[in-house]
Amino acid sequence: MLLKILAISGLTLRTAIRSRVFGLLIAMVVICIAGLPFVIKSDGTAAGQTQLFIHYAFGLTMTLLSIAATWSAAGAISLEVAGRQMHVLVTKPVHAAEIWLGKWLGLMTINMVMLGLAGGLIYGLLHWNTRNAVLSAADQVSLREEILTAHSLIAPEQPIPSGAGRTLSAVPPGGTQSWIFRVPERVGPGDALFLQFQFATSRIERQMPVTGLWLIGADNSPKPYRTLGSYTPHVGHALKLPPAAPGQRLTVTYKNVETAAPGTPGTPATVLFAADTGAQLLIRESGFESNFTRALLLVLARLAFFTALGLTVGALFSFPVAVFTAFAFLFITGLSGWIGAEALMAEVDLAPAWLASLLNAATYGIIQLTHFVTPPLARFEPLNFLPTGAFIPLTLVGTAWGILALGYGGALAVLGIWIFSRREMGMTTV
Amino acid sequence: MKNLAAIFLILAALLGLWGAARLHEQLWDYRARHQLLPAAPLENAPPLMAFTTVALGGFRGLIADLLWLRIIRLQQEGRIFEIAQLADWITKLEPHFTTVWAFQAWNMAYNISVLFPDAENRWRWVNNGIRLLRDEGLRYNPRNPNLYKELGWLYQHKIGYIMDSAHPFYRRKLAETMQAVLHGARLENHPEDTDLQRLREELKLDPAFMRQLDAEYGPFDWRLPETHALYWAWLGRQATPGTPGVPGTPDTPGVRSCDQMMLQCLSAAFRQGRLDFDPATDLYVTTPRLDLLPQVMKTYEEVIARYNxxxxxxxxxxxxxxxxxxxxxxxxxxxxxxxxxxxxxxxxxxxxxxxxxxxxxxxxxxxxxNAGDLPPPDAVAIVEGLLFQACRRKAAGDLADATEDERRARAFRDIYMQARASEDHRLRTGLPELDMLRRQAERRAQEETNAVIPERTAR
Structure with missing residues (x-):
């Protein structure tokens, strides 16, 4: 059986390479990614440019390859049926499952090659755009520590207060708030450590920066590290900490040093930290390269699903219908996360009320149904991680493959094989 | 029979075409009445953009909406690296919708800039907003006075006014840029070609218009934000949708706002149009330009006569x-x-x-x-004015009155600064040190003496 699958996958691969579509796709991916740095418009910083390039290059690769995977898979069976090449194949002692899996394997090999090519190109361009001649040494260090890395957040050891009334920790003028963190054993000796924090203030009328003093003390250090700064509310800040040994306990204290006289503009603000995410330790988990590879594996998992989708609808319909159906599903899947988030925020407000409630219920029902039918692509979105240097755990990659490739892909495979095995090949076609 | 059917179908098609042609005019009028016509063709647009705006048709609005929602979400999440790009796309999708340009530029200059605690980063976003309007918005909407007014507002209010604690940094940055090009306060008589090129291409300032504005209302110090706001408002009141070169009437949309901005900027030029700037020592002091008063009053009179x-x-x-x-x-x-x-x-x-x-x-x-509410330019004028009088009295040998003027200047400054207890308030509205203002007053007294003595000699 394996030999038959491999033989069919080889045939699929050969057909794809011979076709112009493969060459065209390579050209399109190369041109789009290579041309991207010339057309994107960032905020003007090295970090912004790098983040934007990663975001758009990766997004573009995912979009192009998803479309290409769906398109080629939709045609892999349906076009061969229309061209009667499939008739030669099905008259041989080959099971429908072997044909379906062979096609899927062949197409996935193409996907892997294309993804490898695109990934290599993105990585190469990233290095080219951040080389010594382009960026200053300080910018390069900052990029390596903040964006071209993979970091994760560590919550403080103190128990997080529970209950509606203790979701915020208030630090009045002159007051302090402390958190205790343990530096994980996996942190390397030279790894940069950051304190990530975000806060709101009692001064809601203006988003003025607030002056605060951070005191960071380690177990065995007699004198805490001090840094006085001015920080804008509602924005994530990252404060670089002095090196700390793995396993060390860090006591992080924020002191509100606002001292303005009452009654004047700039009245001292009370600072409000969210109890769970107000202050967290940002540690390096791995290098950018391994995170990048895991991001590519997440993309490959969704390509596995789209290939299965294309093959199944190709087994059922003629090529144009199959392409239309597969693209419609792809479009809905791509938008389902966004529609769910945005549409649920807004409610229809109409008179009469019964019509409004009916429309709201219908909208809600459609969104729930869409969520149920479509795979949870947003959960495995590499763009949520890679551009900001957030760590992609291997467990997430495994879950993505389990849900997208094995779960949804497997279900589509069973359906596709069953449909294909029952399809009448001898019907007259015009 | 088959031919008959074909003939019938052809005739039906022709009839349909004729009917559509007849209805076309009526539909066009209907769309025009309800302002549903596509915008006028883009001027100065690159081919790709011109093609996109035509090819996407009505879907442009939908895509722009989606991108706008994305901007809102990213901004709420503090992920701002993509915002400049999204704003660029939105404005390109709706290039004639001036509110979009104005909003996106304002959002960058006002909302995003303040997300950063440091002045350098803030200035980058203020500049991004200015560039969006100045370099691109006006390129596609050269005859929209409102857009000129919005650009002027960024100079006048964001850079020139005290709302942002980083506004002294913005002012210095602008002054540095202009000084590097002009090598002084205003355009020289025979500037270098490279400087003219920088003015035109980088700062989008037309040297001929700069000279015209100086001749009509000035001369001004071009390192000041108010001068730039004045320049754009002045251009805006002339860049109206009608015939190019013909100034708009008071009824033309946006012209009134431009006139109003011109008055504000001219008043500001009188109040604080004299700049002593030295980037090496971080000196940046503005004091009144008393000589501008006749031009400012004349402009007020003209505007009052125009609008009544x-x-x-x-x-x-x-x-x-x-x-x-x-x-x-x-x-x-x-x-x-x-x-x-x-x-x-x-x-x-x-x-x-x-x-x-x-x-x-x-x-x-x-x-x-009410020292807490007193605008800094007025306070500077009073303190420097008193110190100026002290200088003149000292020169005239009236030491007692000179000392009294000095005492009053110091007392006024102390009261003003005591009303600013917080660091933020002092940063935004604080006065220069008394010694610095005294040097300004001495220089002013010296200049006036130099200007008067030859006159007396001539008599």
Missing amino acids: ERFFREIYANFLGEAIIILHSYGRVSQAREIYQQVLRRYPDVDRTISYDDFISANFAAMQK
Whole structure:
């Protein structure tokens, strides 16, 4: 059986390479990614440019390859049926499952090659755009520590207060708030450590920066590290900490040093930290390269699903219908996360009320149904991680493959094989 | 039979085409009446953009909406690296929708800039907003006065006004840029070609228009944000949708706002149009340009005559009141009295029982009482004015009065600064050190002496 699958996958691969579509796709991916740095418009910083390039290059690769995977898979069976090449194949002692899996394997090999090519190109361009001649040494260090890395957040050891009334920790003028963190054993000796924090203030009328003093003390250090700064509310800040040994306990204290006289503009603000995410330790988990590879594996998992989708609808319909159906599903899947988030925020407000409630219920029902039918692509979105240097755990990659490739892909495979095995090949076609 | 059917179908198609052609005119008129026509073809647009705007048709709005929602979400999440790109796309999708340009530029300059605690990063976003309007918005909408006004507002309010604690940094950055190009306060008579090229291409300032503006209303210090705001407002009131080169009428949308901005900027130029700037020592002090007063008053008179509105008459009265105080501070009492008489003649509602001296005393007392709300340019004018008088009295040998003026200047500055207890308030509205203002006053006194002596010699 394996030999038959491999033989069919080889045939699929050969057909794809011979076709112009493969060459065209390579050209399109190369041109789009290579041309991207010339057309994107960032905020003007090295970090912004790098983040934007990663975001758009990766997004573009995912979009192009998803479309290409769906398109080629939709045609892999349906076009061969229309061209009667499939008739030669099905008259041989080959099971429908072997044909379906062979096609899927062949197409996935193409996907892997294309993804490898695109990934290599993105990585190469990233290095080219951040080389010594382009960026200053300080910018390069900052990029390596903040964006071209993979970091994760560590919550403080103190128990997080529970209950509606203790979701915020208030630090009045002159007051302090402390958190205790343990530096994980996996942190390397030279790894940069950051304190990530975000806060709101009692001064809601203006988003003025607030002056605060951070005191960071380690177990065995007699004198805490001090840094006085001015920080804008509602924005994530990252404060670089002095090196700390793995396993060390860090006591992080924020002191509100606002001292303005009452009654004047700039009245001292009370600072409000969210109890769970107000202050967290940002540690390096791995290098950018391994995170990048895991991001590519997440993309490959969704390509596995789209290939299965294309093959199944190709087994059922003629090529144009199959392409239309597969693209419609792809479009809905791509938008389902966004529609769910945005549409649920807004409610229809109409008179009469019964019509409004009916429309709201219908909208809600459609969104729930869409969520149920479509795979949870947003959960495995590499763009949520890679551009900001957030760590992609291997467990997430495994879950993505389990849900997208094995779960949804497997279900589509069973359906596709069953449909294909029952399809009448001898019907007259015009 | 088959041919007959074909003929029938062809005739039906022709009839349908004829009917569509007849209805086309009516539909076009209907769409025009309801403002549903596509925008006028883009001017100066690159081919790809022109193609996109035509090819996407009505879907442009939908895509722009989606991108706009994304901007809102990213901004809420503090992920701003993509915002400049999204704003660029939105404005390109709706290039004639000037509100979109204005909003996106304002969002960058006002909302995103303040997300950063450091002035350098803030300035980058203020600049991004300015560039979006100046380099691109005006390129596609060269005859929209509102867009000029919005650009002027970024210079006048975001850079020039005290709302942002980083505004001193913005002012210095602008001054540095302009000084590097102009090598001084204004355009030289024979500038280098490279400087002219930078003015035109990088800063989008037309040297011919700069000279014209200087000749009509100035000359101005081009390192000041108010001068830039004035330039764009002045261009805006001429860049109206009608015939190119023909200034708009008061009814033309946006022209009134441009006129209003011009008055504000000219008033600001009188109040703080003299700049002493040295990037090496971080010196940046603005003081009044008393010589600009006749041009400013003339412009007010023209605008009042053009609009005949109470609003403009009232803001003129306020300006004249402010001018009287400033002139008095610099010892130009006869000129101040003359303007006071002019106010009495012109505004019948003004209480005529109040004498000039009472007016001055009441205003000085009110300014000291409400020092917390006093605008910094007015406070600078009063302190420098008193120090200027002290210099002149000292030169004339009147040491007692000179000392008294010095004491009053110091006391006024102390009261003003004591009303600013918080660091933020001091950063935004604080006055320069007294010694620095004294040097300004001495230089001003020296210049006036130099200007007067040759005149006397000539007589």
